[in-house]
Amino acid sequence: MGRYANDRLQGTLDLLVLKSLASRGRMHGYGITLHIQTVSRDALRVEEGSLYPALHRMEQAGWIRAEWGVSENNRRARYYTITAAGRRQLAAEQESWAEVTGAVARFLEYA
């Protein structure tokens, strides 16, 4: 399977992660997975194999910050928080997402 131009779509996962961190604060990767699944009422299931590469990419981009902490069950886990750059990115992503879904909604209604 070759690469395809889906930067904006790749951004969808980013959007979901950023939104989760923005609304819930500090979370580890597993928590993010559960959060997305629960809030979307099971409609969105994050491919766990794709989540960590995305988290690390966003960390490098400076949108999120990672640190080691202790989980509810006293397990060492890596926690993520959203940065100011991340919030700006989230706003931009949200706007473009609204654009896209608006187009899709129009399409679904009239096509």
Next chain:
Amino acid sequence: MAWLSRVSNLLRGDRHREELDEELAAHIEMRARDNIVAGMSDEEALRDARLRFGNLTLEKERTREAAVVGWIDSLARDFRYTCDALRNSRGVAALIVVTLALGIGANTTIFTITNALILRSLPVRDPAQLLRIRLGNFSSWGYIEADDSLTYALWNQFDRGQDVLADYFACADTRLDAVLNGEVKQTTGAFATSPLFRTLGVDAILGRTFTDADERTPAQAAVVVISHGLWQREYASDPAVIGRTLLLEGKPFNIIGVLPERFFGMTVGRVADFYVPLAAEPYLRAADSALPNPTRYWLLVFGRLRPGITAQQAQSRLAALSAIAMRATLPSELPERARPRYLRQRFTLEPAHAGVSYVRSMAEQPLAVLSAITALLLLLACFTVANLLVARATARQKELAVRIALGASRWRIARQLALESSVLALAGAALGLVIARPFSAALLAAYPSPYGQLMLDLSPDWRVLGFAFLAAAVSAFVAGVGPALRAAQADPAELLKSGSTTAPASVLLFRRTLLAGQIAVAIVLVTAAVLFGGTLRNLMTAETGFNSDRVLLAEIDLRRSGIAKERRQQFYATLLDRMERIPSVDSAALSYVTPISGSTWQFNVRAETDSGPRSVHIYFHAVTPEFFRTFGTAVIAGRGFTPNDRAGAPAVALVNSTLARTVFGSTSPIGRRISVLDPEPLTFEIAGVVQDAKYRSLRQAVPPVLYTPIAQFAGAPASLSAALRSRGPVANIVHEVRRIFRDEYPSLSVRVGTFSAQINDSIGRERAVASLCTVFAALGLALAALGIFGVLSYLIARRRSEIGIRIALGARPADVRRLIYGQSFSTCAAGVAAGCVIAFWAARFTRTMLYGLTPTEPAVYLAAAGILSAVAVIATAVPARRASQTEPMTVLRSE
């Protein structure tokens, strides 16, 4: 894998790698703990948690089993997701499952019957090794019962002389009058030599089967083994049945055993209720015994090769035995010219794992046609489902795009959709299997057979299950592959980026192509219905030469009555007299051959024509004087028969129009002579001409027929057919006639029925095929209509703004309707054209099943196209009306 390279790019340095490992381990541990809380075992929980990472984790484990397990596991997860997705759109899912169930169910129904009748092995030990001995080079002589079974004399020769078979036996089907619970019933039975049970590995479930010892003393201690079915029906499964005495053909028999439930004998489609030792046949049939008759071919012989002998060796040894056996059994009564043919007969071996059947050869062609038609119906169902799936996938494009965005690969999406169609197809197959059983039983009950109700084991075996599974797999592929590939190839980024309509345009093209395919298949189904329906109509309205409304038939069989041969003539005369005296009977007649019963009596005769004597092949009828009045066949020249045309009086005959025309041309046949050479020379003078009337069947063209007075020619056969014309409705006298036979002629074997019923039964096969084809065509039309409706609705939704603008610019509703009809008809026309070409090609295989029309008649295709067009108009009407009522302002405002 794009994300793998991304991962490796990310992971520069060991520290980083260790951190990621730990992070993933934490994630897996947390997931596993949640899994355990959710009820999984420790091991399961951990595995699930790992597998959710997909290939990343698997790469680490690097074990083959894990890869397979992982694949299955992710499949299981997709399966759960599929079930969720289908549950969310129950309506469409149910429609798809029902559509597929109809298609698969129809195919499985026909296959169940084909399997039971033709393919299935007998329920006996090691059926694959079972062989049948037949007579090769056999040819019948007209008055010998034609079959390639053996005479008793040949069986004796074979039994004594053969050295190739280890276990073998002879058997023959028969009908028996049995007294059961105080009532005489006609039942099915079989004669058999005792090795039958050993050879087939069949043991009695109660009592015992018969042995050589039972065969040695048939008359002193006649024994019988009964079927499981009879034991249940007539003896309420009473174990005390062993040792009870039973009257068969009026002779006492001792019940010694009950056979297992599944065993039905060697004849597929028939269950023998009584097994009688072959040696007891003379005791049972007395003077009518077939044992001493050297030209009565009636015994079926089966066996297994001796170990160490090849089929090749067996054939050559049998060939040597044949020459001796034929010389030793040459019947003295055989005419000189037939003797070389008798001597050329050879014993041959052939596989007999599926037993024998008299119905197979008759049923093969209808089953083949019905299989083809149901296969088409399934194809149509698949097209319909494909169309629904495309519509569904289109509606779900956003959802799929989001899943791709969340990291699902295209392969995963395609697999998901393929899984979805597989789940639907399997559900359809399961439902299809459920409906196939009762449908095949109903079809079998409706399918008339000259040998009585067919008794087949319709329980699904591995073949039927495999067939249904295969049908499901094919359906899933045909219906699912197009939509799945389309969905995986469609570029969701492109789709989401704008309100672009490129993808839906190709969707529309795809759906219209599918629709054209649906229409094409529907046309083929309708053509089949037109061809077979037309055939049935032509047969039902064919000019028969009879007035069949008020005619009652009674088939009379004296063979078991104890009436001596010399007294038969007298007996028939009194019987006819008795029939005529029934107050509600207008006229009564006896005849040797029953019209439209399938039986014939043919001879070569010598006719004196203007150009000298001429040999003609004609069909015979031997009748009593009132025959023509009773059947409503008109005497159109000369005179009919009178009671004066008795034995000893000058021999006279009547001819039908066809004989008069073909033999005597335009000259009058009256007063001409026709001579018969066999069995003794006799010359008839033609006294009159009768209207053409059907002879053997409705289908057969009227042959040249010669009618002779029964008293002058036929002598007194053991069986005759009586016909009665009633004054009122024929139903009124049925019971009276039955009662008279029961009370006044209790020893007689009689079958009473109406002539109309007999005519109806004679076209039962045509009726069955025509009605099934009509049902399938109706289903096909319904699916086609559904397809038209769906595609047009989609088209109108897509072009709604265009239509709105057209209306705003002054288009009238009629113009919009014309636009929609144009779209509908262009697709339908393509389908109709393709369908007609396919139907035209396929129809030639049905030529021999048709009557009164040919598969090349344009009218057939015009009719099929006409019917489909009517359906198309109806299916287009609603969407077209809706489109023409589009409110331009609403559309334009929302743009």
